[in-house]
Amino acid sequence: xxxxxxxxxxSQTTQLIGRRVRELDTFCExxxxxxxxxxxxxxxxxxxxxxxxSVHDPKAFQVDLTQFVGKVPVLGICYGAQYISHAxxxxxxxxxxxxxxxANLSTIDFENxxxxxxxxxSQVWMSHGDTITAIPEDCHTIASTSDVKFAAYASSTNPxxxxxxHPEVFHSLQGKTLLKxxxxxxxxxxxxxxxxxxxxxxxxxLKEQLGNDRVILGLSGGVDSSVCATLLNRAIGKxxxxxxxxxxxxxxxxxxxxMKMYEGLGLNVIGVDxxxxxxxxxxxxxxxxxxRKIIGRDFVEVFNAEAKKITDAKWLAQGTIYPDRIxxxxxxxxxxxxxHNVGGLPKEMHLQLCEPLQWLFKDEVRRVGYExxxxxxxxxxxxxxxxxxxxxxxxxxxxxxxRILQDADDIYIENMLxxxxxxxxxxxDKIWQAGTILLSTIRSVGVMGDERTYDHPVALRAVTSTDAxxxxxxxxxxxxxxxxxxxxxxxxxxxxxVCYDISSKPPSTIEWE
Ligand code: XMP
Numbered sequence: 001x002x003x004x005x006x007x008x009x010x011s012q013t014t015q016l017i018g019r020r021v022r023e024l025d026t027f028c029e030x031x032x033x034x035x036x037x038x039x040x041x042x043x044x045x046x047x048x049x050x051x052x053x054s055v056h057d058p059k060a061f062q063v064d065l066t067q068f069v070g071k072v073p074v075l076g077i078c079y080g081a082q083y084i085s086h087a088x089x090x091x092x093x094x095x096x097x098x099x100x101x102x103a104n105l106s107t108i109d110f111e112n113x114x115x116x117x118x119x120x121x122s123q124v125w126m127s128h129g130d131t132i133t134a135i136p137e138d139c140h141t142i143a144s145t146s147d148v149k150f151a152a153y154a155s156s157t158n159p160x161x162x163x164x165x166h167p168e169v170f171h172s173l174q175g176k177t178l179l180k181x182x183x184x185x186x187x188x189x190x191x192x193x194x195x196x197x198x199x200x201x202x203x204x205x206l207k208e209q210l211g212n213d214r215v216i217l218g219l220s221g222g223v224d225s226s227v228c229a230t231l232l233n234r235a236i237g238k239x240x241x242x243x244x245x246x247x248x249x250x251x252x253x254x255x256x257x258x259m260k261m262y263e264g265l266g267l268n269v270i271g272v273d274x275x276x277x278x279x280x281x282x283x284x285x286x287x288x289x290x291x292r293k294i295i296g297r298d299f300v301e302v303f304n305a306e307a308k309k310i311t312d313a314k315w316l317a318q319g320t321i322y323p324d325r326i327x328x329x330x331x332x333x334x335x336x337x338x339x340h341n342v343g344g345l346p347k348e349m350h351l352q353l354c355e356p357l358q359w360l361f362k363d364e365v366r367r368v369g370y371e372x373x374x375x376x377x378x379x380x381x382x383x384x385x386x387x388x389x390x391x392x393x394x395x396x397x398x399x400x401x402x403r404i405l406q407d408a409d410d411i412y413i414e415n416m417l418x419x420x421x422x423x424x425x426x427x428x429d430k431i432w433q434a435g436t437i438l439l440s441t442i443r444s445v446g447v448m449g450d451e452r453t454y455d456h457p458v459a460l461r462a463v464t465s466t467d468a469x470x471x472x473x474x475x476x477x478x479x480x481x482x483x484x485x486x487x488x489x490x491x492x493x494x495x496x497x498v499c500y501d502i503s504s505k506p507p508s509t510i511e512w513e
Contacts, residue, residue, distance in 0.1 A: 001045045001160060001201070002027040004187055007036060009061045009079050014056055015323070016168040017077065020049075020179050025191040027359075033061045045073045046185030048080025050166065054094070054130050055079070055086040056345045068310060072330040073159040073186045073301070075114075081153075081162030088136035091294060099164075109142040112154060114161050117179050124151070124172045126163035131165060167467030183235055195230035195364070195371040199231065202356055202368065205368075206235035213314040215354060216307050219244040219269065221258040223381055224319035227369045228357050229267050230443060234315055234372065241268050241313070243301060243306045248275025249388035249397070251413070252406035261378055274302040282390065282397045288513035293396070296389040304346055316351040321360050323467065362467075383432040383468065391513040395441040404494040408458045409436035416462075419480050431474050433466040437501070437512045446489075457497035458488065471505040 004021050007012045008030050012327045019363040021028040033039040037043065046068045051406065053060040068074055082092045104121045124145070132150040135141065142162075143152035147224075161182065167175030183189045215232060219225045221241045232240045242262065255271065262269045264344040357365055369379040385391055393401050395410055416434055419427040427457050428434070446453040460481070464473035485498040500506075 009051035014049040026189040027193040048076040052077035076162035091134035103145040195367040215315040217317040228319035247278040252410040316356040405438040434462040455496040
């Protein structure tokens with residue numbers, strides 16, 4: 001399959017370039033700047049990203065441009081543009097004023113294919129400390145702003161373009177057009193990357209890779225592992241065994257509901273109720289990190305005990321997705337974060353890893369889910385933390401506290417699923433993630449009928465986000481909040497006050513613990 005290679009020089013917007021290319025139904029890979037693949041005929045173009053460094057910085061990342069310049073079309077963005085200039089006899093110098101923010105392209109070479117369909121004065125987004133003061137000899141300027149003479153340039157001898165602005169960000173209003181011009185017109189992408197083609201080729205590859213081998217997969221009830229399971233099920237059917245561990249801190253009736261859904265999908269699932277063990281090990285533990293550690297350790301133990309029973313297993317499948325992989329690889333190729341929830345399988349099992357979603361972004365995973373005919377509600381589920389409600393109960397954990405939180409949370413989420421907004425969209429689908437937190441270390445006074453109460457408050461949390469790295473608190477409708485609050489206080493014994501968490505991330509986090 002045709003692909004675009006995006007070489008990452010460490011910019012915060014590199015992933016966004018990847019998103020934009022995928023939106024053009026074109027497969028792309030983001031690779032560390034020094035990992036350009038040798039002899040890969042499927043590469044149809046290369047994009048060089050921005051960087052936190054100046055080209056003059058001793059730590060600046062260097063790349064051998066001859067690996068691809070003159071062979072496939074190349075587009076340098078920001079640092080990429082400056083690096084190409086710097087490495088080919090041009091000049092890059094610090095500016096007195098940092099060029100940052102909105103700017104307009106006051107001159108544009110409309111004849112150049114990169115600017116096909118551009119409007120005069122098109123708005124772009126600049127973000128750089130250095131600027132190009134001379135371009136290489138074989139290059140010519142194709143766009144300028146009032147402050148930046150070489151806002152964009154192109155080579156006359158090679159298929160090479162460079163822009164000092166960021167076409168991938170929203171504020172470059174015709175950035176998508178520019179990237180389409182590059183990817184489709186210049187590189188010749190056939191725009192064949194689609195969920196349907198992905199499912200077809202992946203199922204075929206999995207059949208070849210796995211043959212008649214048995215595969216184990218840990219299911220969490222979340223979107224990624226469920227899509228992974230459904231894809232594998234299509235490829236190898238009953239040779240896939242899924243394990244779903246109930247630690248007792250899932251949402252109300254979640255274990256039973258999700259098991260039923262999985263069985264409806266035809267999956268071969270072993271459900272393990274290990275809640276006794278988890279509650280026993282968590283007894284009296286109040287420290288958030290300690291709680292997480294105990295749950296993580298117990299989870300591995302329970303999962304391993306089940307996995308070991310499947311003696312002929314050869315593979316461990318995981319629902320790892322592309323952002324997990326990118327976060328795990330620094331541009332020097334070192335692992336900086338381990339992302340797997342199911343870690344530490346016993347070495348003696350000699351399992352090989354199978355990660356069929358490893359190239360997909362979250363929204364693509366959802367599109368693949370639709371393509372596989374999975375239920376919409378499963379695909380649109382909000383993320384839920386591995387340690388479950390344990391990180392949404394302040395203080396120690398007991399079955400009774402979990403019961404109270406499950407009841408309150410169920411009212412919150414069910415109402416959210418039933419609330420239709422003015423634009424016709426369901427409120428739940430507008431929210432990245434919602435959940436209830438039991439503030440069980442706090443009590444407050446209330447009055448219920450003629451009786452005084454002295455119970456716990458719950459906090460409602462709802463955030464909007466695109467990747468959970470940053471998040472804003474959601475502006476929920478007041479009538480919705482009023483209904484939820486009334487229902488929780490009237491129906492959930494043990495709760496006499498409802499608050500709404502209006503903190504964004506950063507500086508807060510999405511979960512309370
Ligand atoms: P925070 O609280 O760090 O959460 O803003 C960011 C996202 O990660 C989820 N989360 C977890 N997911 N295991 C998981 O699988 C965990 O231990 C865990 N902790 C937080 C959180 O729900 C949010 O989506």
